[in-house]
Amino acid sequence: MKIASVTIDNKNHLALYREGKLALLDDYGIKATSVAxxxxxxxxxxxxINRFQDYTFSYNSIIDQKSSLLCIGLNYKSHVSEHAGGKIPETPVVFSKANNAFTGNHSIVQTGNGMHMDYEGELCVMIGKTARNVGEANALNYVLGYFIGNDVSSRLMQYKTTQFFLGKSFDNFYPNGPYISIGEINDPQNLTIQTRVNGELRQDSNTGLMIFPVNKLISYISQFMTLRPGDCISTGTPAGVIMGMPESNQKWLGKGDKVEVQITGLGKLETTFE
Structure with missing residues (x-):
């Protein structure tokens, strides 16, 4: 099933999603306000539920404001090569983004002035039950579902200090959605992931090329911190970001640019930059 978080007439709803039509969960006595x-x-x-209707709606973030988002850096060898002096990490590179970054499909991101805005199309995983000291063999049993994320980054601020956090946490810097897919993805390591900028294909890879697959990420992180229902892991981006281009070809995201991220079975996440 696919579940979206939407706003209709200034009211938030969870809804089953099917080909652009919705079945609002509160119409069926379901009072949950977040997927988790x-x-x-x-x-x-x-x-x-099998009755879907047309609505005029806007998308909200799949990730709830109370949940944590952990991001993985350098998780595709192709992306490691885009970093000057980049080395394949021996353990996952984990950082976080603030919850003010969480926003939905069709959101708008302000590019600022000279902030070197970049995109990173990623597979995101939501945890469905409390996970602590989880083994790799059992880790996928703790997954609620999967959706698309765009780890928008200000490269100027990301590398101004040794800490990524500020350069990753501007408002609306983690568009996600359009929905979460639950019980439909049998193998998270066999999904095509593509990113387009104004229709031009920039990233074209497969999640099977992750250095640390989803089960290893969950197991690793859970050795150090408790993952709770609703917490999410954004699993890293493949090659093709602006930062990895020759400097003479780098055209950072600006006013009017549209970024689209597609992943097998998870639809398309669209974000406009201004």
Whole structure:
């Protein structure tokens, strides 16, 4: 099933999503306000919903404001090569983004003045049950679902200090969605991931090329911190970002640019830059 978080007439709803049509969960007595709050009883009800309608709506972030987003750097060898002196990491490179960065499909991101704005199309994983000291063999059992993220970055601020956080956490710097896919992705390491800028293909890879696959990321992180329902892991980006281009070809994102990220089975995430 696919679940979206949407706004209709200034009211937020969770909704089952099917080809642009919605079934609003609160119409069926489901009171959860975020995907992570859905109970076993709620999911049982969802299986019986088959009436979808047309609505005028806007998308919200799939990630709830109360949840944590952990991001993985340098998780594709092709992207490692885009960093000056880049070395393949021996363990996952983990950093975070602030919750003010969470925003939905069709959002607008302000590019600022000379901030060197870049895109990073990524597969994002939402945790479905509390995970602590999880083994790799069992780690995928802790996944609720998968969706698309765009780890927007100000390269100027990202590398101004040794800490990535500020350069990754401007407002709306993590567009995500358009929905979360639950129970539909059998193998998260066999998905095509593509990013286009104004229709031009920039990133074209497969999640099978991750250095650290999803199960290893969950297991590794859970050795040090408890992952709770609703927490998310953005699993890194492949080659093709602006930063990796020759300096003479680098044209940072600016007013009117549109970035589209597509992943097999997860739809298309569209973001406009101004």
């Amino acid at each position: 709050e859905l109970s076993h009883d709620d999911f049982a009800k969802l299986k019986d």
